Ligand code: ADP
């Protein structure tokens with residue numbers, strides 16, 4: 069089915085990022101609830117057609133660890149692109165850890181390990197489709213109502229990446245050292261970002277900038293990522309958990325394990341249990357009936 073701008077009804081605004089705005093919407097003809105993200109793109113119709121062509125690859129994406137894609141179209145005006153995807157009712161990991169912080173709770177290692185496992189599986193799937201994510205961070209990892217963890221906002225369209233680069237430059241805080249140095253970018257760079265993501269979710273606040281150095285310039289921050297030791301978790305977390313993060317944050321991408329190797333790590337092996345859903349945990353987090 070073809071998605072058209074006039075077939076949607078806004079329900080509520082879900083959030084706003086550097087590159088766009090996300091709305092919970094109803095697709096009237098099918099009565100499906102979707103998340104609709106709008107971003108500003110180049111006005112050149114040739115570039116826009118190229119972006120739409122590249123995004124159509126998403127239709128063939130099918131993995132339980134990837135947020136499903138419903139379609140994309142040019143929304144009102146000539147520079148607004150709308151991307152429609154699966155609505156994830158549990159929100160992003162950023163929403164979830166902020167909620168935990170407000171309730172003065174810490175997210176346990178069962179959940180952290182399940183996040184690590186799902187992200188690794190999602191990255192393996194993307195890699196099998198020759199896609200590198202490029203923007204792993206808590207707000208790009210979402211939970212469905214029944215507690216499945218899925219990744220979204222990955223770099224499938226080179227032309228869209230170019231188009232957005234003019235208005236926004238990724239999230240420097242999660243950028244791997246090799247990327248900062250202009251080296252080759254691989255799935256292992258996404259593993260680096262996963263390490264920082266796990267720290268952030270575990271401690272209910274971003275891993276970087278390091279505590280006690282809040283006002284770093286971009287240059288100082290990038291210098292720390294390339295040359296200084298990365299933050300770790302405290303002794304209140306297990307040895308396995310801390311070792312997993314340490315492996316993610318190995319500076320040399322040649323030495324840093326890829327997602328397949330990480331799936332074999334004790335931290336994931338200990339907690340992996342496909343029969344145990346995070347649905348009831350999520351229900352408690354959000355106070356759902
Ligand atoms: P960012 O990822 O930088 O926060 P985005 O524009 O990608 O910016 O997303 C903004 C917010 O919208 C996210 O933090 C998340 O809370 C929400 N969001 C994005 N996609 C979805 C989705 N598919 N389902 C539910 N919420 C979503």
Ligand code: MG
Nearest residue numbers: 085207208221
């Ligand atoms: Mg996002």
